[in-house]
Amino acid sequence: xxxxEGTLVPGLEGIAVAETALSHxxxxxxxxxxxxxxxxxxxxxxPFEAVAAQLWRGAGSVPPVDTVRAALGAARxxxxxxxxxxxxxxDADDGMDALRASVAHLREGSRDxxxxxxxxxxxxxxxxxxxxxxRRRAGESVVPPDASLGHAADCLRMVRGEPALAxxxxxxDAYLVTVVDHGLNASTFAARVVTSTGSDMVSAVTAAIGxxxxxxxxxxxxxVLDMLDAIGTPDRARAWLEAELGAGRRIMGxxxxxxxxxxxxxxxxxxxxxxxxxxxxxxxxxxAARVSRRLTLARAxxxxxxxxxxxxxxxxxxxxxxxxxxxxxxxxxxxxRDLFSATFAAGRAVGWTAHxxxxxxxxxxxxxxSIYVGHMPSPPC
Ligand code: COA
Numbered sequence: 339x340x341x342x343e344g345t346l347v348p349g350l351e352g353i354a355v356a357e358t359a360l361s362h363x364x365x366x367x368x369x370x371x372x373x374x375x376x377x378x379x380x381x382x383x384x385p386f387e388a389v390a391a392q393l394w395r396g397a398g399s400v401p402p403v404d405t406v407r408a409a410l411g412a413a414r415x416x417x418x419x420x421x422x423x424x425x426x427x428x429d430a431d432d433g434m435d436a437l438r439a440s441v442a443h444l445r446e447g448s449r450d451x452x453x454x455x456x457x458x459x460x461x462x463x464x465x466x467x468x469x470x471x472x473r474r475r476a477g478e479s480v481v482p483p484d485a486s487l488g489h490a491a492d493c494l495r496m497v498r499g500e501p502a503l504a505x506x507x508x509x510x511d512a513y514l515v516t517v518v519d520h521g522l523n524a525s526t527f528a529a530r531v532v533t534s535t536g537s538d539m540v541s542a543v544t545a546a547i548g549x550x551x552x553x554x555x556x557x558x559x560x561x562v563l564d565m566l567d568a569i570g571t572p573d574r575a576r577a578w579l580e581a582e583l584g585a586g587r588r589i590m591g592x593x594x595x596x597x598x599x600x601x602x603x604x605x606x607x608x609x610x611x612x613x614x615x616x617x618x619x620x621x622x623x624x625x626a627a628r629v630s631r632r633l634t635l636a637r638a639x640x641x642x643x644x645x646x647x648x649x650x651x652x653x654x655x656x657x658x659x660x661x662x663x664x665x666x667x668x669x670x671x672x673x674x675r676d677l678f679s680a681t682f683a684a685g686r687a688v689g690w691t692a693h694x695x696x697x698x699x700x701x702x703x704x705x706x707x708s709i710y711v712g713h714m715p716s717p718p719c
Pocket of ligand 1: 349553554555556558587588589590591592593594595596647651654656659660661
């Protein structure tokens, strides 16, 4: 709708408001390029710290991976040190509320400091606050970080209270890389809007966490697992999904604003799950069988959901998105489901902070228009 104030574009669909060198999403082809590489080529291959190094290069050169690893380790240690001064932030019932409130206690520091230190301080803290919230909620003691470990290994260890196996760490590392950045998604946009006003990095990341919490963005994987639990076995998938759609509800983990084909991250995470499955199978036991049953169920549910949605929306492809296999992967490595969105934030915080830097260097105050549909004052008599 055109008006004197501008053209109404609900959801800003198809509107570009920023240039970025961080990631590129091609919705028609189903491609995601992260820091110049296809996501399939780096997730599970290149460590999270190496991808963070690329995204945190800012206007300078790419920092050495060891420096990024050390900065994240130091950030975890320092975040653990402030746990006692977070007030009641970690008492929140919702993990994302706890994360938002805890991160708000951080400070960006002087902008003369290198981007790497400012960004790592915030991104590294996310994993610590998330793990501390989960441990306290489960009535267990908080596990201090081990700065000598990689970020995925330490985050998993802090959540579970014991060191994880190498293939479990590899699965989380692949996940963190897969979600590290994704164009101008809602939370990144929120971070860039806050940054465009001249505000600080902590305020931007706090806003982004608030946006990520919503079920249409990063809040979907917990409900995906609830759905798999409710369906139980592959033979019950079709009837359950039909009833859900018949009641006018959305199928979590399906559909995407940009992708018109299957989200490429779904395939990347499915492949990471396959590797995890192989690793678990080698050590044997009931756990490998449980993960394998879950994956079989998830694949069946995805197949049925895609078929039912295609029949209902022949002109609007609605395929699996990143959240579908996120749920299966994070469950398989022992992350509690109420921590899924906060784990997403642990990866995406690298992207958010990189976008804050980019927005500062290139951006302009983001201030769209609204179209007034209210009453006008009566003309004077
Ligand atoms: N289940 C059922 N129907 C869905 C659906 C889903 N997951 N996703 C979209 N639709 C339907 C909508 O109801 C709408 O139907 P209508 O035209 O009859 O009203 C149509 O498809 C178009 O949807 P629209 O709301 O325009 O899509 P969008 O681009 O705004 O939404 C999502 C994208 C991701 C918000 C949406 O697909 C969704 O809600 N998915 C489930 C939540 C989820 O998995 N979020 C994680 C995203 S990574």
